[in-house]
Amino acid sequence: xxxxxxxxxxxxxxxxxxxxxxxxxxxxxxxxxxxxxxxxxxxxxxxxxxxxxxxxxxxxxxxxxxxxxxxxxxxxxxxxxxxxxxxxxxxxxxxxxxxxxxxxxxxxxxxxxxxxxxxxxxxxxxxxxxxxxxxxxxxxxxxxxxxxxxxxxxxxxxxxxxxxxxxxxxxxxxxxxxxxxxxxxxxxxxxxxxxxxxxxxxxxxxxxxxxxxxxxxxxxxxxxxxxxxxxxxxxxxxxxxxxxxxxxxxxxxxxxxxxxxxxxxxxxxxxxxxxxxxxxxxxxxxxxxxxxxxxxxxxxxxxxxxxxxxxxxxxxxxxxxxxxxxxxxxxxxxxxxxxxxxxxxxxxxxxxxxxxxxxx
Amino acid sequence: xxxxxxxxxxxxxxxxxxxxxxxxxxxxxxxxxxxxxxxxxxxxxxxxxxxxxxxxxxxxxxxxxxxxxxxxxxxxxxxxxxxxxxxxxxxxxxxxxxxxxxxxxxxxxxxxxxxxxxxxxxxxxxxxxxxxxxxxxxxxxxxxxxxxxxxxxxxxxxxxxxxxxxxxxxxxxxxxxxxxxxxxxxxxxxxxxxxxxxxxxxxxxxxxxxxxxxxxxxxxxxxxxxxxxxxxxxxxxxxxxxxxxxxxxxxxxxxxxxxxxxxxxxxxxxxxxxxxxxxxxxxxxxxxxxxxxxxxxxxxxxxxxxxxxxxxxxxxxxxxxxxxxxxxxxxxxxxxxxxxxxxxxxxxxxxxxxxxxxxx
Ligand SMILES: CC(C)[C@H](C(=O)O)[C@@H](O)C(=O)O
Ligand SMILES: CC(C)[C@H](C(=O)O)[C@@H](O)C(=O)O
Numbered sequence: 001x002x003x004x005x006x007x008x009x010x011x012x013x014x015x016x017x018x019x020x021x022x023x024x025x026x027x028x029x030x031x032x033x034x035x036x037x038x039x040x041x042x043x044x045x046x047x048x049x050x051x052x053x054x055x056x057x058x059x060x061x062x063x064x065x066x067x068x069x070x071x072x073x074x075x076x077x078x079x080x081x082x083x084x085x086x087x088x089x090x091x092x093x094x095x096x097x098x099x100x101x102x103x104x105x106x107x108x109x110x111x112x113x114x115x116x117x118x119x120x121x122x123x124x125x126x127x128x129x130x131x132x133x134x135x136x137x138x139x140x141x142x143x144x145x146x147x148x149x150x151x152x153x154x155x156x157x158x159x160x161x162x163x164x165x166x167x168x169x170x171x172x173x174x175x176x177x178x179x180x181x182x183x184x185x186x187x188x189x190x191x192x193x194x195x196x197x198x199x200x201x202x203x204x205x206x207x208x209x210x211x212x213x214x215x216x217x218x219x220x221x222x223x224x225x226x227x228x229x230x231x232x233x234x235x236x237x238x239x240x241x242x243x244x245x246x247x248x249x250x251x252x253x254x255x256x257x258x259x260x261x262x263x264x265x266x267x268x269x270x271x272x273x274x275x276x277x278x279x280x281x282x283x284x285x286x287x288x289x290x291x292x293x294x295x296x297x298x299x300x301x302x303x304x305x306x307x308x309x310x311x312x313x314x315x316x317x318x319x320x321x322x323x324x325x326x327x328x329x330x331x332x333x334x335x336x337x338x339x340x341x342x343x344x345x346x347x348x349x350x351x352x353x354x355x356x357x358x359x360x
Numbered sequence: 361x362x363x364x365x366x367x368x369x370x371x372x373x374x375x376x377x378x379x380x381x382x383x384x385x386x387x388x389x390x391x392x393x394x395x396x397x398x399x400x401x402x403x404x405x406x407x408x409x410x411x412x413x414x415x416x417x418x419x420x421x422x423x424x425x426x427x428x429x430x431x432x433x434x435x436x437x438x439x440x441x442x443x444x445x446x447x448x449x450x451x452x453x454x455x456x457x458x459x460x461x462x463x464x465x466x467x468x469x470x471x472x473x474x475x476x477x478x479x480x481x482x483x484x485x486x487x488x489x490x491x492x493x494x495x496x497x498x499x500x501x502x503x504x505x506x507x508x509x510x511x512x513x514x515x516x517x518x519x520x521x522x523x524x525x526x527x528x529x530x531x532x533x534x535x536x537x538x539x540x541x542x543x544x545x546x547x548x549x550x551x552x553x554x555x556x557x558x559x560x561x562x563x564x565x566x567x568x569x570x571x572x573x574x575x576x577x578x579x580x581x582x583x584x585x586x587x588x589x590x591x592x593x594x595x596x597x598x599x600x601x602x603x604x605x606x607x608x609x610x611x612x613x614x615x616x617x618x619x620x621x622x623x624x625x626x627x628x629x630x631x632x633x634x635x636x637x638x639x640x641x642x643x644x645x646x647x648x649x650x651x652x653x654x655x656x657x658x659x660x661x662x663x664x665x666x667x668x669x670x671x672x673x674x675x676x677x678x679x680x681x682x683x684x685x686x687x688x689x690x691x692x693x694x695x696x697x698x699x700x701x702x703x704x705x706x707x708x709x710x711x712x713x714x715x716x717x718x719x720x
Contacts, residue, residue, distance in 0.1 A: 093557050123485050123594050145525065150560040160528040161564035165505065168520040195608070197453045200510040204521035230612045231619035234483050234594060248555070252590045252612060259591035 012286025014072025020298035020353030044074035054095030139250025265297030372646025374432025380658035380713030404434035414455030499610025625657035
């Protein structure tokens, strides 16, 4: 099979971790007989430095021309980097928001999994982490407060700022369908999270999710208020399978869930549109403080590449191979600095890539 | 001193826990020579059952006429209670939103404290909970998405819902001042939480908080994105002193923080206006499943009464006496069911109230 992949190395540790993901993908291509072509594009600070904007139209066109996009990470140190002297719409993160909208990537899948081998890193009490957990947050990614109209005005010397949270039923329906579809391949449980006791958008959300649920009699649906969900993720994350929620709630809850695993350096994500196309990136940030030191953990990016093989190319066997390689390497006791534990062997970013490629 | 208190027993366990708080307040009045008059009003489901609405104008007038309001809890089982068949603006929680706005209670103080004696209940790993923590969330309570314009329309068969997130600088300034003032009486650290990389309202929030900070050179201010804060509360809550944030983020983060303590039955809250007036209530809900069984934990309500003495009546000595009584009773090994641990004596709601009153 021919795989046409656009890469966004990005900022901070981005280039290093994407290099390792390519290494592993190349090995997969070799072993399973595929042919991969890569094209790199600039986004975020890297693009600002060259083009003055975080994402050019040419870069968007290059991303659209690919079968899938693999991304490292975007952004720098917000207090010291000159990128953050720019107006908000020119900063690195604006590139990320722009590409999500331009490619219509409305479905953000963020798995939060507790790896047995890394359960010591979990910040939860042992009797809770011993239960293990494997949940997926399905976050709506192109609507809500992120993309509603906003403005700041000054009237009689008083500044007022307004953001708008808008959802229409079509936006809700398509993300709900994605959530139910994926729940079918998992444990069949969807928890839809909203703030229906306050927001009109949440009440519409709940209604449309209920309507979609009628087509999925095999799936167990429940609704949970966002404040309660923020509690339940700490109290007992094992109760969740798929959490379905809107953009801003998803941003907060998925980061909370990733920290609850204790090993955010292991967490992949996928942002999908209505076809097979998707953008794949680690859940963690660009860690500018350790950039270029060859100590970053490339596993989240490598697992994002596995999600890419699975969702954009239907190459399940190949995706399984990567995921199994990760488990096996953990079992053998290799660890990057962020997940280091007693009795394990500490390895750098590129060495971890080598080990995983060899394992395929 | 004469204390003129309006009580809202409310729904579920509300009446039981408010009764115990009155018991303790009466003992304080006796010991320290004060005179308390109570007046009960209906709110939530209790008001719906009698008046058809969750809060009447007469009840609001009674609340306004008092020096302070002490509340139990509001609401019932959302799937089985007939209250939730009503339109949103007639449901129990609407009464709570209405009274917050009517009394201009813009500053919601939600302390999250890990009690040494209850640290086993903390869901965090022992090495994290051993550090202890004592943070306070200062949540803006009468603005933002909660009180902005909202509507749902249907155009060409497509339903769209819109909520509005609005803040003006005066709303931000007054809550920021409250946060800095209280940080001065604590450890002098304010973390202002927003989503300034996306929202206009957050960018204005950040600016105004910076402006206010100029008058508080003795306070250390930092800014944190809401997604990161949701992570940090799990990773290491001991890093926080005062968290200052807007209404919806405060709703989510304060519930998360309360769960991180592991003993939400111990957490008080205060909602203040610009004068000494305030509404005091436990952070937990109405627990309809255990209502009337005399097993609820009244301590959060009793500690809310202590906050009332401190903030609305400047009776610090009396507030200290209640807080010390709680610590002493915990040390003596008395526990309600929700915080029960091996080797402790389990007591009911009214017995806990008796023990605390005797301890004053
Ligand atoms: C960088 C930021 C705009 C972005 C978001 O809030 O969506 C990030 O936090 C994420 O979750 O991908
Ligand atoms: C009941 C609900 C409307 C309320 C809120 O969201 O403010 C509650 O969760 C709270 O935090 O007091």
